[in-house]
Amino acid sequence: MQEHTQIFGIRAIIEAINSGKTIDKVFLQKGLKGDLFSELESLINKKAINRSYVPVEKLNRLTSKNHQGAVAQIAPITFHDLETLVLNVIESGKTPLFLLLDQLSDVRNFGAIIRTAECTGVDGIIIQKKGGAPVNGDTIKTSAGAVFKVPICKVDHIKDAVFFMQASGIKVIAATEKTDNTLYDVSFTEPCAIVMGSEGRGINPSIIKVSDERAKLPLLGDIESLNVSVACGAFLYEVIRQRR
Known part of the structure; x- marks a missing residue:
């Protein structure tokens, strides 16, 4: 995954979705809990965004940054109606x-x-x-x-x-x-x-x-x-x- 197509961190991904960015897929850490994480999950469900629950090792491979258990992939294209x-x-x-x-x-x-x-x-x-x-x-x-x-x-x-x-x-x-x-x-x-x-x-x-x-x-x-x-x-x- 290319760095310029990534967003990492729960709050950053929530803000990106709310601002209308085209999120292609979100990778979420298996077994993670918490209010903010639940808020992100609800938003993903509401917007019908593709998601995968993965081990933390997979997230660590996707980015070296502090991902807090969530990495999103931004679509590099604009989808048509x-x-x-x-x-x-x-x-x-x-x-x-x-x-x-x-x-x-x-x-x-x-x-x-x-x-x-x-x-x-x-x-x-x-x-x-x-x-x-x-x-x-x-x-x-x-x-x-x-x-x-x-x-x-x-x-x-x-x-x-x-x-x-x-x-x-x-x-x-x-x-x-x-x-x-x-x-x-x-x-x-x-x-x-x-x-x-x-x-x-x-x-x-x-x-x-x-x-x-x-x-x-x-x-x-x-x-x-x-x-x-x-x-x-x-x-x-x-x-x-x-x-x-």
Whole structure:
């Protein structure tokens, strides 16, 4: 974690949240108690900020400063409003292409996906406020700076974004092996949003259920799945192929 993206100390983090800074994630010391610590926890809950309870050793590794059991990571980017972004893309006259990432947790995969998204003309990436990979120094590095070029939105629940896309006339396609359709059987020529799942669990079944279509990659070897960033790249380049 880079020092310039850090805030440490309970009071400092409370003040940063109250002043409207975009906090990406807060690391809290396991088992810590006290009124001020409880105040911070309540604020984190109220603002639905991503948090992790970690041993003090982890906090000591994050910073050499007096952290008092709390270290926050400030997002190095400004997140976009989903409704405004979708409306602007539709009004621009181009065929919308969005990515919904359902609880993707690895920052390197996240960065690689952002890089590919920038190269393939993705209009925006939607992530969930809680449980996903943070936008930090590693994300920036792996994305080769693309994180500053592709709009990223945070939503309370990916399902909310799915419903909003559908209400806006954008077809939602779930990238999942739980289907007989390959990505070559699906039309990407119309406005669409592709949902990619987490590294371990894939897409939440409730999100697959409400998606308009499902598609999988044909796998000819013995290994049952591809790395999520590689799979995402295959989907995005099939979109380009069909739209050319």
